[in-house]
Amino acid sequence: VTVVLIGETTHTNGWVDWEIEESVSEKKGLVGIRLKGHDYARIPPGLTKYGGKTINWKTEDFEDAIETAAANAGR
Numbered sequence: 001v002t003v004v005l006i007g008e009t010t011h012t013n014g015w016v017d018w019e020i021e022e023s024v025s026e027k028k029g030l031v032g033i034r035l036k037g038h039d040y041a042r043i044p045p046g047l048t049k050y051g052g053k054t055i056n057w058k059t060e061d062f063e064d065a066i067e068t069a070a071a072n073a074g075r
Helices: 014-025 045-049 059-072
Strands: 002-006 030-034 053-055
Touching (some): 002 014, 014 045, 030 059, 053 059
Parallel strands (some): 002 030, 030 053
16 A cells, blocks of 8 residues: 655656556556645645545544555455
């Protein structure tokens, strides 16, 4: 699973979308986690394009989000 940490300008970084594309080509699951205090940060286009779920920073939700992304990828 590739975890994309999302801050205020993450959606503008071309390297982020490149990493997402690479992860999809390797059949990895995707999950976005907005950094603490960035609950309304924009989601990178690649996460939206490939259906990666995005959650806000709540450590108790991390495990379920990652496990779901892995299951969705067939892992």
